[in-house]
Amino acid sequence: MNIKKIYMDADALLEGHFKLSSGNHSQFYLQSAKVLEDPKTAKLLAESLAKQIKDSGLKIDTVCAPALGGLIAGFALATALDVRFIFAERVNGVMSIRRGFEVAQGEKVLMCEDIITTGGSAMEAAAVVKELGGTIVGVAALANRGFCKRAHSDITTKSNCKLPQDIPFFALADFTFEMYAPDTCPLCKNGSEAIKPGSRGN
Numbered sequence: 001m002n003i004k005k006i007y008m009d010a011d012a013l014l015e016g017h018f019k020l021s022s023g024n025h026s027q028f029y030l031q032s033a034k035v036l037e038d039p040k041t042a043k044l045l046a047e048s049l050a051k052q053i054k055d056s057g058l059k060i061d062t063v064c065a066p067a068l069g070g071l072i073a074g075f076a077l078a079t080a081l082d083v084r085f086i087f088a089e090r091v092n093g094v095m096s097i098r099r100g101f102e103v104a105q106g107e108k109v110l111m112c113e114d115i116i117t118t119g120g121s122a123m124e125a126a127a128v129v130k131e132l133g134g135t136i137v138g139v140a141a142l143a144n145r146g147f148c149k150r151a152h153s154d155i156t157t158k159s160n161c162k163l164p165q166d167i168p169f170f171a172l173a174d175f176t177f178e179m180y181a182p183d184t185c186p187l188c189k190n191g192s193e194a195i196k197p198g199s200r201g202n
Helices: 003-009 032-036 039-056 071-081 120-131
Strands: 013-019 025-030 062-066 084-091 094-096 108-116 135-144 169-174
Touching: 003 013, 003 032, 003 039, 003 135, 003 169, 032 039, 032 071, 032 108, 032 135, 039 071, 039 135, 039 169, 062 071, 062 120, 071 084, 071 108, 071 135, 084 120, 094 120, 108 120, 120 135
Parallel strands: 062 084, 062 108, 108 135, 135 169
Antiparallel strands: 013 025, 084 094
16 A cells, blocks of 8 residues: 555645644645545555554554544544544643543553654643553554654654654554754745644644
8 A cells, every 4th residue: 555645646745844733844744634534545544554453463442542633543443443432632732531531440542643753642642541540552643754663664763752662653654754943944044934734723
């Protein structure tokens, strides 16, 4: 499965000058919502990701995704794995699990995002799951920005990766784009202005 082509065909691999959720800038941006708006594609990707996870032998009770970006990917993956799905959301800037969701003591939870950059949002949500008694057994995403090592990839973990190294990380492909701090961004120096197309911007 050519994940890059799927993103390109859906106009979801954007090129320009973008401000990422981290505050850094990049020439490229992955807009997974454009891929996941087609239910057939979402199902195809989730089933491919689920196969990786099933083949690993990992035991999972529940998939949990941080809102908003991980919701569709997380639900599709939970469907493919035939397990329960819950989500975490920000309330006044703090990640919370609400809406009557409960986590049993020792419940095996897989965190799911559409894209993992450093894994910060996934780990914020994971901390809430652990506070409620759950056990984080793995992390999954459709795409990996290349800062964290995933299963079946030779990319090495970078220093800014926030995912734990003692649990597996599954993703369908690596997208290794350069990122720049705003004060050293060559695109800014050329007079271009960064836009923010993600869920926290528009």
